[in-house]
Amino acid sequence: MKRAIFVVFALLALGAGAAFGQARSLVYIYLDGGSSQTDTFDPKPEAGANYTGKYKTPIQTNVPGIMIGERLKHLAKIADRYTILRGMCDGTNAHETGHYRMLTGDMTGKDIVYPSYGAMISYKKADSYNNPIFPYICITEASTRFNEAGFLKAWYKPYDTGGKPDAAQFDVSGIYDHRMDDRLLQARRELLGTLTKLGKPVEQTPEVQKAARLREQNYELILGGVREAFDLTTESDSVRNAYGRNNFGQSCLAARKLVERGVLVVMVRFRGWDTHKEHFKRMDQRLDELDAGVSSLILDLEKDGLLDSTIVVVGGEFGRTPLIAFGPPWNGGRGHYGAAFSYLVAGGGFEGGRVVGETDAKGEQVVSRKIYPADLWASVYTLMGIDPLGTVDHPVLGPIPMLPSYGKEGQSNGMLTEIMKVPQQ
């Protein structure tokens, strides 16, 4: 009952014909390990040096009243394009649980392992997605902390590109390998054909026939135009430099190119945020990379007219302890923190220039507008034209709610209707 009222309220708040289905693609920049909210999007300079460490002077963004961490200089210039979610919480300080909760929105604590957001979107859009490139791509390697396909077929797991986007050649596993000459690739294809004809007979089961069909299809991927989508060398030096000449920056660039090709979901997995030790030294580098990569991605999408149809989400499995652990063995590190952290969302029907949620003076507790993982995904799904109250087929249980925590007290606090745009008539 409570849930029903809640839902009606949410739909009313959203307004009829709201931004449902405006977004075509999603780029999730995942800050793997958990990023500090106070050093990024929720600075607390008044909390004192035990909290701020050396980042004492947050900077004013181009939106009056919104301050962010001092190293995010480029992002500060475009705060009107994104919204900061300062009320995020997922209630766990364990990587594996936080990761699962953030990627699925499921906080029910039941034994069913849900598919991740990317698997879910690919599943829901399976019929309408006609693209030779896989619907859900991870640059460069998905975490294996849980099975992202959940109870769905293994097919729904992300496709990992592998390789190093910042290398002279970005090798994309299966699609492009700079050491492999096209002539040899062609010749090998002929060899396989010849030897198959000469080999022992194989029963032509449906799976064997499928293998033959998939080989033909895949050669189109390998030798056809798809690999150009991953070819970063076609971009000018100034563009590549703006994103940052590092693996994260170039991953953001690759994500933009995939979005241009209509890929549904791209995760850029940015590793190295689990800074228990040497926090500030590592943050100096991470934050600069984050700043350049994300700001360039948003600006580029905008320039290409893709920002309205592309959602960008930035954040990790939780935040980090606002109070710095100065004692050994941490010597100035930050621990895991799931009670309050920040996310950034932009594009695809999310308004910019806003802040949703507020934490206390030290950034330790959410004092207004808690946002749970289910709320974030319900909003993203809605913008992508997927009803978050819909179901998903479990192989044994049949249809079950796709976002079980959504609408449940203590696991959900409503969609982000305050920043979801109603499109122009």
Add this chain to the structure above:
Amino acid sequence: MKRILLCIIVYLVFLPASAGELDRYIDAALAQKGIPSSPQSDPARLVRRTFLVVTDRIPTSQQTAAYLRNPDRIALVDSLLASEGFVEKQVLKWGDLLRIKSEFPSCMWPNAVQAFNKWLGDAFRANMPYDAFVRSLLLSTGSNFRVPQTNFYRAGNDRSPAKFSADAALLFLGRRKAPVGWEPFFAQVKFKSTKEWKEEILCLNPDAEQKEQAILDGRNINLEPGTDWRQPLAEWLTSKQNRDFARAFANRLWAWLMGRGIIDPCDDMDGGHAPVDAAVLDYLTDRFIASGFDVRALAREILLSDAFSRSTLSVKGNEADDTGFSHYRLDRLTSEQLCDAICDITEIPDLYSSRAPEPFTNFPAGTRANQVCDGTITTPQLDLFGRPSRDVALESSRDNTLDAKQILYLLNSTVIQDKLTRSPYMKQIAGKDRTTAIKDIYMRVLSRPATREEISAFQKWTQGLDPAFRGRRGLESLVWALINSDEFLFVN
């Protein structure tokens, strides 16, 4: 006298030829439906299939050659069943069912995972009778590090009597729902933590009040204070009188070895799926009970049957039969089999490491996919080919269907290119005379000799290549082509 002699001659000629009793039941089932059976598989395919099915490994060239010189099937099956490979295979299969996994959602954590796997390995090495094995899991108490079987109760968030009874019914009876009245048997189970990281002690709550009576097989059971309430369930479940217990495992083992249950799915015994043939399953059940629940003996009987050794090729009249009775099923190599085979061929192992707890633990190079035994530890390729995530105890969570990403991986992945480029085997074989090298590669990858046509076709293909690709890269291309062939990809 003449008649007796004739009888003896008839007996000698016919009976031993038609192998064992199991085949007579299978043949009768086929005859009843008018389905002809396919001929026996050739020895090269059979040796490969037997290795894969029993140990998850492809045979080495030497093992294949030895079998082809002296195709003694009984010796082959016996040596494989006695090998560490069969122990590993069982640890893997039970690890899937018991959801052995360090992290989410099982959260057994590495110490317990290792202890549990070691306990399973010891049990299978000693060929512990299946009834004793199940009792040991069900009736365990103590520390999850010292009495590893207690981890049976630790897989997952939900540690309720309802979950325990559902698990027991699914694993040991192949039922999707626990029978009514089972929950009270598990009402005493509780856990205490210790100061050791992730150690837990399973104990029986002495304060547990006598619940409403439990029900077993339609009878009311009084649960007495001061006793282990799981005891009556475990005793009844694993007794010889409870045929469903033996039947469920006989069917499951048949499915592991033959690719499909006689009742299928093999873990849905009361879901209304008709058995391919009830008499065959009854026969296996009888044999399993009579042997005192000897898993190895049951496996041996199935592996030595004519049904196991039939060709995968259909003949006229049995094309549509996918039960495995008339011709052996053609299934894709499992994830572990495939990944390990590619490592064996190239001699470049996949590397595994555990991230919990920090600092990371690296497994020694050469650890095989089916030795990792922790659902949390994986590689992208192992996941790609549908290794079960060990989130649920269903056989169907192993996903053996082909998809485009898998074929893409085989055709052109950096991982495989890398393995071929770095392979010590390729380096060694490239120095040999061409024909010898080609023959060696066929034996190694496909477990069969190359034909003359194949050798000359490959030679001819090499001639047409740019000279830069003719040498070692040519031979790498041969290995690549064979790894991409259906003969490699499917268990023949």
